[in-house]
Amino acid sequence: MTEAIAAEGLVKRFGKVTALDGLDLRVRTGEVHGFLGPNGAGKTTAIRILLGLMRRDGGSVRLLDGDPWAEATRLHKRLAYVPGDVTFWPTLTGGEVIDLLGRLRGGLDPRRRDDLIERFQLDPRKKGRTYSKGNRQKVALIAALASDVELLLLDEPTSGLDPLMEEVFREVIQQEKSRGDRTVLLSSHILAEVEALCDRLTIIRDGRSVETGTLDDLRHLTRTTIRAELTGPIDGLGTISGVHDLTTADGRVAFDVDADALEPALRTLVTAGVRSLVSQPPSLEELFLRHYTGSER
C-alpha cells in the first residue's frame, strides 16, 4: 500500500516553544485519516509543514511523491487545503474566491462547484467581510472540494458549521471516500465526525504522536467497565494484573479491566457465581480523554 503522507520524527521549534517534538504521521493513499489532539498539540503546525509553508527543524517528510518544502508549487497542483481559521479579501465575493483558488490550483470542475454551492446553500454573491464564520468556512470547503485533487488537507473544516451543514460535509466526504483515489487528512475536535468518516487516525499530544491505528485498534487499548452482583464470595480478582479501581461491597463488585485481562477476570467472576452483570465498552470520549488529559499545554 502506498502512502500519501509519510512524516517521521518531525521537529518544529518557535523560539523556545517546541511545537512538534518528533511527530510521526503516516497516511495511506485513499484513506480518510483523522488527526486529533488537544488545543496547541501541533496539528496546524504539522499541516503547515506538509504544505511547505513552514520549514521543519528536524525529521523527514514526504508528501505524495515529493519534498513539501522544496517542491511546494509542483505538489500543490495535486492537493487542496482548508485552513482552520478562514478569512477572505473584503472586496472579493465568495464565488470569486472559489474560482480564484481553483484556478490557482490548476482548475476546478464548474459543475461540481455549482453542485456544492447548492448543497452547502452558499450565497456566492456576498463580499468577504459580510460572511459569517460558518459561511467563510463553506467557501473554503467548496473551493477545496470542487478541485480535482488527490489529497485534501482539512484543518478543523467544520468548525462553525451548523449541524445541517456538518451533515452535508459528511455526505460529501463519504462520496469522496467511495471514489477510492482521494486521500483526506482531517484534523478535528468533533469525535462523532471522526467516528463517522475516518478509516484510521493519529492522536498527537505535545507535538508527539501518542496513538495511531483504526478506531477498533484504539478501542482495544482501553478498558472495559464491569459491574456485577455475585452469589458467593469472590477471591483473587485484585491480584490479576490489568484489573483497576476494584471496589467490593455486600456481594457487588465494580472494576475497570484492560482488554487482555478481560478473560481471566470474567473466569474469576463465573467461579464466584454471577447473579447479574453489566459491561460497558470504552466510549470514544473516554478514549480521547485518557489521551488528552495530562497534556502539558
Next chain:
Amino acid sequence: MTGTGSLLRLILRRDRVVLPLWVLLLGLLPQVYLASFQSVFATDADRLEYARVSASNAGFAGLYGRLSGDSLGELVVWRAGFVPVMIGLAALLTVIRHTRAEEEAGRSDLIRATVVGRWAQPAAALLATTLGCLVLGLIVTASMIVAGEPAEGSVAFGALFTLSGWLFAGVAAIAAQLTSGARGARMIAVLVLGVSYVLRVGGDISAVGDGRLDWLAWLSPLGWVQKISPYGADDWAPAALALLAVVVTVAVGGHLLTRRDLAAGLLAARPGPPRAGAGLSSPLGLAWRLHRGLLAGWVAGFAALGLVFGGVGTSMAQIAEDSRSVSDVFNKLGGAGTVTDAYFATTAGICGLVVSIYAIQAALRIRDEEQNGHAELVLSAAVGRASWAAGHLLFALLGPAVAMVAEGALAGATFGDVGPVLAASTAQLPAVWVLGAVAVLLIGVLPRFSAAAWGAVAVCLLLLLVGPLLELPRWVLDASPFTHVPQLPAASFTAVPEIVLILIATALAAAGLAGLRRRDVPA
C-alpha cells in the same frame, strides 16, 4: 461609557512609542524654524525684507499659507504652515487604528463582550488622540514663550496645532462609522484632509492675487485654524468655529455608532458577481484587485497636486519678475537657480517623499496578507512565494511611478513647459524605490519589524523639512536617498546617483525576496 478609562490606558500602552514620538517631533518643529530664522536674519531689516517678499509670493502662499505680518512669531507660524496637515494625518490615523481597525480585527467583540459600554472604544480612542494633540499644543505654547515670544500669540499658536488635530480626529470619528473596513475609513478621512488642504491652498493663492477666491479657505478646516493668525490678529473667532466643528463631528460620529451593528458599516457592502472574471486567475490578477483602489486614489490625488503645483508655478513666474530679492531668499534656504526651477525642484522632492508612503503601503500589503491569513490560502495553491510577492511588489514599484508621472505631467502642462517638470518628478523615483525596497527587505528578513519601514520615511521627511535650515552635517543628510537624486530642473541631470540608487533598491528587494522564500509563512 463604562470601561473608557481602562481602554484609554490600553491604548496609551500600545501607542507608548508612536504617540509621544509624533507629539514631540511635531510640537518641537516650530523651534527649528525659529532657530533657523534667527540665524538667517542678521538684522531686523533682513527679516522685514524677507517678510515683504514672501507675503506677496503666491508660491509660498500655496505651500505654507498666507503670511499676514512680519514679526518673527508670524514668520514661524507661516513657515510651519504644513505642520497642521501632518498633525491632522497623525490624529485621524490614531483614531481609526483604535476604532475601526480594532473592530475589523475582531478584538472589539472580545472587549465589548466584557463590561465595557458601547461608546467606550471610540471614546477612549478620541480621548487618547485629543490628549496627544493637547500636549502637542502645550509644547508649542510653552517652548515659544520660553523662546521669548509674546504669550497670547504663543497660546494661539498652540491652539492652532491642537485644533488641527482635534478637527481631523472628529473627521475620523465619522469616517470610522461609514465603512465596514479600516482601509476604507482611512481613505475617506485622508480624502477630507487632502480636499481641505487643496481648498486652503486655492484660497491663499487667490488672496495674494486678485482675492476673488478668498472664500475657498473658509470651506477648509485647515483654513479656519490658519485664520487664528497667532502673533498677529490672535483672532479667537475662527478657533471657536473650529471647536464647534469638533463637537459636531464627534456628536455625529457617536450618533452614527448607535445606528449600526458592530463590524458593519453604514455604507453597506453591495453584493458582487457570483463568478470570477477571466482576469482573476493569477497572483497578479489578485494583486490588481487588491491594489487598484489604492492606486486610483493616489494617482487622482497626485494629478490634483500636479494641477495645483503647476498653477502656483505660473503665478510665481510672474511675481518673480517684480522682485529680484526673492531669488536671494531662496538661495539662503538651500535652493539654487531661478525661482521657478527651485520651486519645481522642491515640489518634486516633496512629491517623491509623499509617494514613498504609497510605495511602503503597497509593499507592506505583503505582510498584511500574511498576517490576516490570506497568504496561507494563496500559497497552499500552486503559487510560489516569489510570484505571490511579485504581484504586490509590482504595485509598490510601478504605482508610485504612475502617480509621479501624473503629477509631473499635469504640473508641467499647467505651467506650460512639460519636459523639465516631468523630468524633475520622475528623477525622484529611484529614491522612492529604495524606500519601498527597505520595506521588502524588512518583510523578508525581519518580518516582525516590517512597520519600521515607516521610520525610514519619517527620517527622510524630517531631513527634508529641517535639514537645510539646520545645516546638519553632510553624512546625516546623505542618509536620505532623496539627498542624492538630481534636483531637476534647478540642477542638471546626473546618471550615476540614479543608477546607484536603482542598484541599491534592487539589492535590498532581492535580499528581501530571498529571505521571504526561506522563512516560515506566517512568521
